[in-house]
Amino acid sequence: MLRGTLTLNLITPDENLENDISFSNSASSSPFENLVRYGLTDAVQQRIETIIVRDHELVPGRVARVDGISTLVHANATDYRASSTFARIAHADDFEIEPAQPTVGDWVLIREGEGSNPDEIELVLPRTSLLIRKRAQRGKYQGGEQGLAANVSTVFVIQAATYFNVGRLEREIALVWGSGATPIVVITKTDLLEEGTPESIVEQANASAPGVEVFAVSGITGDGTNSLRSYTQAGSTVALIGASGVGKSTLVNHLMGEEVME
Ligand SMILES: Nc1nc2c(ncn2[C@@H]2O[C@H](COP(=O)(O)OP(=O)(O)OP(=O)(O)O)[C@@H](O)[C@H]2O)c(=O)[nH]1
Ligand SMILES: [Mg+2]
Structure with missing residues (x-):
């Protein structure tokens, strides 16, 4: 346990779909x-x-x-x-x-x-949401399902501004809606954009994810991250999904304000 916060890193074997889960912190005192x-x-x-x-x-x-x-x-x-x-x-x-x-x-x-x-x-306890992944072998769907995370309120679906993948974004958003949790799109690494603007990527994300909020941030400079804090209040459970290297751990560390993850 790290000073009142907990983050978990779940690695799923194929497709490199990695999920970082964070349970939020509160200062209340009770038997619970x-x-x-x-x-x-x-x-x-x-x-x-x-x-x-x-x-x-x-x-x-x-x-x-x-x-x-x-x-x-x-x-x-x-x-x-x-x-x-x-x-x-x-x-x-x-x-x-x-x-x-x-x-x-x-x-x-x-x-x-x-x-x-x-x-x-x-x-x-009965689950309020359940993120699952379809069991696949060599890229082929095998008909099975595996629980990834339960009782998650919000899932940050992460994409890097420098490598925006619409197909993946759409698949992951569908996965989240199917789980009972609410997806939020987070575009990371805005500080690395050399061509184009964060706004143009937000526009693309809005077009492929109607009805889903989209935020552009940098996990390094912290730009834009304050707007994510309303999702990480006490009693909320947030999961992060996205390809390897998009900046999930960096963002969690930034939001938690301390090194809680590798
Ligand atoms: N410039 C910049 N670099 C970033 C940002 N976010 C992450 N990085 C860098 O990108 C690399 C990968 O970041 P991670 O946070 O480890 O990515 P991840 O999604 O946790 O990756 P996996 O754990 O492999 O799935 C690291 O070198 C980070 O320093 C960002 O917003 N801006
Ligand atoms: Mg990571």
Whole structure:
């Protein structure tokens, strides 16, 4: 944990679609203090309270990483490396059992293992959004889907001003709309533009992404980045997607105001 902020870097194997997730920070103090830090919303807190009032042993937390069968969960007091063999969605109706594969951003309830038994993710809260990627092999769609990030409110779809790729932009925006999150287009590296202007690229982006807000920024000089801060308030979870090298990590570091990512 790095001074109240958390960023995650999820690397997906093909197409170099990389996702940086950041949970925003807040200074509030409560039994949920550290969960607020991970993007807790009132709605999630209420849902957790109705569950733990009936079962005090369950520990709430948010999934930060999934490594095979081991899931890293940030809870209020500590981190867990939990297994998720029996995880199911926490439907309001207890009798409905739907198996769930926890993914980054999920709110979960853990039951600590006794003796040599592992800590287990027992429940996964219903998701407000789920970013997925289609499983592809050698560029061919295989019919499967993999969760990338859950409960993301806004996704920054990043393109570099110096290498604007309309096709990719359109695909990624469609992916975000399909997830239930709201896409925002962010054009980075405006300081490197030698020909043309940031405005002309914003115009192109507007034309291919009607109804989506477009911002032009530089992660190095900080130009334009203040207009992104309204999306990174307490209780919001932001993910960044875009090709390798477009400046996702640089932008996150700038917005967080400290080196939280490599
Ligand atoms: N001049 C300039 N350089 C930038 C800007 N944003 C990123 N860079 C540079 O571009 C390179 C790649 O930036 P990263 O932030 O690592 O890109 P990324 O999207 O995180 O890349 P991956 O992690 O490989 O997906 C680095 O050398 C950055 O310093 C920018 O706004 N202006
Ligand atoms: Mg990066």
